[in-house]
Amino acid sequence: MSPHPNAPEVLVREVGLRDGIQGLATIGTEDKLAWLAREADAGIPAFELTSFVPAHVLPQFFDAEDLVARGKRQCKAALSALVLNDKGARRALASGVDGIVFVISASAAHSAKNARTTPEDALAAVRQLIASLRSLPGRPRITGAIATAFGCTYQGAISPELVLSLAEGLAAAGVDELSLGDTVGFAGPRQVRELFTRLRNELGGLPLGAHFHDTRGMGMANVLAALDAGATRFDASLGGLGGCPFAPGATGNIATEDLCFLLDEYGVDTGVDLEKLLAVRRWLAQLLPHEPLHGALSRAGLPRAVHS
Amino acid sequence: MSPHPNAPEVLVREVGLRDGIQGLATIGTEDKLAWLAREADAGIPAFELTSFVPAHVLPQFFDAEDLVARGKRQCKAALSALVLNDKGARRALASGVDGIVFVISASAAHSAKNARTTPEDALAAVRQLIASLRSLPGRPRITGAIATAFGCTYQGAISPELVLSLAEGLAAAGVDELSLGDTVGFAGPRQVRELFTRLRNELGGLPLGAHFHDTRGMGMANVLAALDAGATRFDASLGGLGGCPFAPGATGNIATEDLCFLLDEYGVDTGVDLEKLLAVRRWLAQLLPHEPLHGALSRAGLPRAVHS
Numbered sequence: 001m002s003p004h005p006n007a008p009e010v011l012v013r014e015v016g017l018r019d020g021i022q023g024l025a026t027i028g029t030e031d032k033l034a035w036l037a038r039e040a041d042a043g044i045p046a047f048e049l050t051s052f053v054p055a056h057v058l059p060q061f062f063d064a065e066d067l068v069a070r071g072k073r074q075c076k077a078a079l080s081a082l083v084l085n086d087k088g089a090r091r092a093l094a095s096g097v098d099g100i101v102f103v104i105s106a107s108a109a110h111s112a113k114n115a116r117t118t119p120e121d122a123l124a125a126v127r128q129l130i131a132s133l134r135s136l137p138g139r140p141r142i143t144g145a146i147a148t149a150f151g152c153t154y155q156g157a158i159s160p161e162l163v164l165s166l167a168e169g170l171a172a173a174g175v176d177e178l179s180l181g182d183t184v185g186f187a188g189p190r191q192v193r194e195l196f197t198r199l200r201n202e203l204g205g206l207p208l209g210a211h212f213h214d215t216r217g218m219g220m221a222n223v224l225a226a227l228d229a230g231a232t233r234f235d236a237s238l239g240g241l242g243g244c245p246f247a248p249g250a251t252g253n254i255a256t257e258d259l260c261f262l263l264d265e266y267g268v269d270t271g272v273d274l275e276k277l278l279a280v281r282r283w284l285a286q287l288l289p290h291e292p293l294h295g296a297l298s299r300a301g302l303p304r305a306v307h308s
Numbered sequence: 309m310s311p312h313p314n315a316p317e318v319l320v321r322e323v324g325l326r327d328g329i330q331g332l333a334t335i336g337t338e339d340k341l342a343w344l345a346r347e348a349d350a351g352i353p354a355f356e357l358t359s360f361v362p363a364h365v366l367p368q369f370f371d372a373e374d375l376v377a378r379g380k381r382q383c384k385a386a387l388s389a390l391v392l393n394d395k396g397a398r399r400a401l402a403s404g405v406d407g408i409v410f411v412i413s414a415s416a417a418h419s420a421k422n423a424r425t426t427p428e429d430a431l432a433a434v435r436q437l438i439a440s441l442r443s444l445p446g447r448p449r450i451t452g453a454i455a456t457a458f459g460c461t462y463q464g465a466i467s468p469e470l471v472l473s474l475a476e477g478l479a480a481a482g483v484d485e486l487s488l489g490d491t492v493g494f495a496g497p498r499q500v501r502e503l504f505t506r507l508r509n510e511l512g513g514l515p516l517g518a519h520f521h522d523t524r525g526m527g528m529a530n531v532l533a534a535l536d537a538g539a540t541r542f543d544a545s546l547g548g549l550g551g552c553p554f555a556p557g558a559t560g561n562i563a564t565e566d567l568c569f570l571l572d573e574y575g576v577d578t579g580v581d582l583e584k585l586l587a588v589r590r591w592l593a594q595l596l597p598h599e600p601l602h603g604a605l606s607r608a609g610l611p612r613a614v615h616s
């Protein structure tokens with residue numbers, strides 16, 4: 001479909017190499033680089049490539065520094081990395097990555113399990129990281145990401161006021177963009193629309209991103225609700241791979257191919273070649289033959305007339 | 309979630325007993341009645357119970373008259389039946405069903421295969437049916453439903469002008485409500501929003517319904533787009549059962565349980581007990597052990613906090 005004249009500029013960020021693989025057996029560096037190369041070639045402009053966490057906690061990210069260095073030589077896509085604390089942030093900075101996604105959990109219980117910290121200490125670490133960047137040339141882009149922003153398997157409901165307060169803290173710290181994560185698939189479109197609308201109204205012009213899981217089938221409806229409320233950056237994983245090991249009941253991210261199909265129909269010029277992207281998904285299914293992949297577009301293919 | 313003060317009144321219509329089973333081996337009348345009873349008990353207020361088509365074409369509906377008669381004695385839900393021509397309409401009228409869904413295809417190719425008629429002849433049959441109802445006391449509610457309204461596997465794109473023209477014809481014939489069907493899962497939320505907005509603006513206050521399939525994962529996003537554009541009646545099948553045998557590539561309807569979850573979160577008071585509905589889905593999975601069911605809510609369950 002042709003771009004819609006009023007469609008926003010939207011960035012699709014593949015997080016399969018981070019969120020997608022963190023529950024799996026380790027994947028080798030060469031395979032990760034092949035995945036990056038193929039999906040970048042299909043037009044995906046941004047990747048969350050790895051996570052700077054201790055290798056004894058998540059061995060999948062054993063090669064974080066090496067992967068960033070080689071990934072940057074290999075392709076022009078924007079490469080970011082997830083961090084949970086100041087130590088991770090220092091490693092990410094040193095790696096030369098293009099973007100750092102600093103995740104803080106709105107849920108104190110999830111924060112303790114996922115990052116062994118409190119939301120307040122995590123926010124302090126973000127402030128410290130950004131203060132240390134002030135004088136740095138070519139500084140990476142900093143995303144303040146709020147996990148469990150729509151509910152938590154441990155804590156249940158999360159109040160919008162708590163999320164807004166953390167978002168204000170991140171904005172005051174100087175992040176370049178904000179992202180809300182529905183880490184365990186609690187969100188529905190009404191909640192998404194209301195929270196993003198409040199973020200947009202109360203935090204000025206900071207770019208807003210969304211990180212949805214499709215746990216209860218609301219992923220695409222939540223994307224639409226967030227888009228309509230002004231979000232312009234969307235995380236997804238190819239084939240819906242993924243799920244947080246510290247969030248019981250979580251399933252995969254929304255599928256990158258379904259997201260791109262929705263955006264394409266919505267009139268957004270994503271720059272992604274859907275046929276190529278579906279071919280990369282088939283390659284990924286062969287790379288990970290024992291992992292169930294999700295998403296609907298791959299099952300039905302792109303809509304077109306057939307001759308009966 | 310509590311009803312939202314501004315949420316519309318929405319009717320959920322279970323079509324599993326019609327659209328869901330038409331590709332399957334025949335199901336017995338007792339099993340159909342048990343399905344109806346269980347799902348009505350879970351709070352589903354309306355059912356498309358059967359189709360008045362020749363039994364040699366679709367033997368699943370061999371028991372249409374008997375099913376309507378016994379269904380009406382058994383439960384208070386609104387029971388409707390699908391028809392494709394004047395002969396079916398006469399049978400439906402005689403059966404005493406509460407509603408008749410007269411389906412005409414926007415695609416001439418689909419119309420020929422599915423109903424062996426042209427869209428124009430089908431429209432004439434709707435006019436004739438409604439004219440014959442004028443003097444009838446307790447007349448059934450007539451829904452004019454436009455199939456392949458968003459695209460067709462045989463014909464490809466369907467122009468919005470064609471759909472609007474058919475909708476105007478149905479409105480002029482005197483239907484009580486209009487419904488648009490994405491028979492083969494071509495629709496995306498932009499197209500849905502634009503078409504429903506035009507229908508609402510150009511056809512006055514006729515209630516609008518939507519019949520979505522989840523072929524390419526857009527089902528829930530399309531529901532949201534249609535809701536926002538004023539649609540208030542939604543078809544779905546429990547477990548996403550279904551697919552039109554005369555529409556290659558079509559998969560099941562959107563899942564009733566996922567639809568009700570979305571509406572509940574949206575603030576609509578559907579009257580449906582989601583726990584009971586999920587129990588009926590488990591019963592259905594046992595009734596049809598060889599049929600793959602779909603939908604996400606059943607996999608994850610309702611969102612709630614767990615104690616780790």
